[in-house]
Amino acid sequence: MAKIASSEVEEEETEAVEVGEAEEVAEEEALRPRPKRRRGSRVISGxxxxxxMEFARKFxxxxxxxxxAELISFEELKTRxxxxxxxxxxxxKE
Known part of the structure; x- marks a missing residue:
């Protein structure tokens, strides 16, 4: 019976370490800046x-x-x- 109790304690300690590591990773990811994203949006980068502009001219x-004609800024064009x-x-990139 003593063996069962000691193995349960070991499992609890292991789980606590894993949860702590997961919390650290989650905190690091939360600090990383991310682009605003709507549900289902695809991100194009690089x-x-x-x-x-080629894409915009086509569509x-x-x-x-x-x-x-300088009626809207590049940022406004990009947003629309x-x-x-x-x-x-x-x-x-330039």
Whole structure:
């Protein structure tokens, strides 16, 4: 009977360590900045602004015309395309 009690104590200690490690990982992940994301949105990263503009010209020519005429900013163009296409573009490179 003593063996059973000691093994239960060991299991409890092991679980406490694992939970503590999981909490540390969760805290680290919570501190990491993340792009705002809507449910079901796909994140596009590591592309150039030219790639983004090519996509926008193909699917949103009127918005690109507004941008080129300086009626809207690049950020506004990007926001409208993201909202409509349900895509999020992060880390656009020059």
């Amino acid at each position: 592309v150039t602004k030219e790639d983004f 949103y020519p009127s918005l690109v015309k507004d941008f080129e 395309v993201e909202r409509d296409a349900d895509l999020i573009w992060v880390d656009l």
